[in-house]
Amino acid sequence: MAPAIMMAADKVELSPANTGFMLICSALVMLMTPGLAFFYGGMVRVKSTLNMLMMSFISLGIVTILWTLYGFSMAFGTDSGSLIGWNSDWVGLSGVDKGELWGTYNIPLLVFFVFQLMFAIITPALISGALADRVKFSAWALFIALWATVVYFPVAHWVWGEGGWAFDMGVIDFAGGTAVHINAGAAALGVILVIGKRVGFKRDPMRPHSLPLVMLGAGLLWFGWFGFNAGSWLGNDDGVGSLMFVNTQIATAAAMLAWLIYEKIRHGAFTTLGAASGAVAGLVAITPSGGAVTPVGAICVGAIAGVLCAMAVGLKYKFGYDDSLDVVGVHLVGGVVGSVLIGFFASGKGQSDVAGVFYGKHEWAQLWKQLAGVGGVLAYSLIVSAILALILDKTIGMRVTEDEEVAGIDQAEHAETAYDFSGAGGGSAKPAAPSPVAAGAGKKVDA
DSSP states (O other), rough: HHHHHHHHSSSOOOOOOHHHHHHEEEHHHHHHHHHHHHHHHHSSSSSGGGHHHHHHHHHHHHHHHIIIIIHHHHHSSEETTTTTEEGGGGGGGOOOOOOOOOSSSSSSSHHHHHHHHHHHHHHHHHHGGGGGTTTTHHHHHHHHHHHIIIHHHHHHHHHHSTTTTHHHTHHHOOIIIIIIIIIIHHHHHHHHHHHOOOOOTSSSOOOOOOOHHHHHHHHHHHHHHHHHHGGGGOSSSSHHHHHHHHHHHHHHHHHHHHHHHHHHHHHHHHOOOHHHHHHHHHHHHHHHHHTTHHHHHHHHHHHHHHHHHHHHHHHHHTOOOOOOHHIIIIIIHHHHHHHHHHHHHOOOSSSSBBOTTTEEEEETTTHHHHHHHHHHHHHHHHHHHHHHHHHHHTTTSOOOOOHHHOOOOOHHHSOOSSOOTTTTTOOOOOOOOHHHHHHHHHHHHOO
């Protein structure tokens, strides 16, 4: 999140324009979670479609309540030891007036609350793609509640909360490279190392059942990401949000093209799944860096992320961890790439005067700060997420039974299926009698 924009006047007054802009951005970020559900839902097999949709959708319910009760206070309240925040007036929003402004910004605190809520919702939903086909829905819901409380809320304070150690160190994370994507990607890796592989991993075909759904989800994510990124400047007063908007489009395009070129060279085809995954990789990488780099820098960030993420998705087969929908390969790797490249490509002419190695007379200071932020969030999320998964697995159990997984988790956990073809083509009409020729042919074949 960007540092506060200092107003020229002594008294900050509410800006209807910025308030409306931020409410629209909040709605765009909210749309990303259903978009993610479609993206993931199309990538799994038919028998897991509804479960994949629900694993994203349930986050809208759980995290909203937790954020209202105590999460916002933990993330953005008064700092304690550079690790956590707290403000009792924000518990349940009990002490918040509708006209109260957010710090030195000219938007209401409630607007900042709801904008950040949408970030808190989508982050655990991102993790779910790594766990497709095999996790109990009740265990997943409990994991979301625990993970948001002990991982996301504290990490959001470290990165964006005044007094957080990464914030005070000067780690640049415009909209969530560390707090959202590295956090979710590292958590995904931690959990899958505990719960193990899907039945048939590296043996059975596990192709996406609906690439049109994947493309729909990717399109919704791309659309919503403009609110995710440009909105993170919390206003539109000085052009930085505009720079971030433009860089988001540029980096995403570059990453998609780079992924497709790599895919064509490596595998001989330009795939639909590659286009969608490449676009998401670019969105992830520009999230932390887009306010600090130039448009040419955005091309570099996107292209590098597209190639490295395309290479990284194959690591699960080499190292034997079952990251079902490439959360580690895209979100963890993409978040690391985008965060670290700030140390090279920060121009000093965007959100701040901080310059990277290529723009700052070979100054390496910002690169070391970025590496510290990346390493701290990655290690904490990986370890704590694995511990949470282990506790749940040893108590209530994280996985469905092998028989339920093979038969289909949709039916086992939700008593539904994504597609019902029972009435397709037949209706209630009486079927026509077969012709003599057809009947005779059938007899000959049967014989």
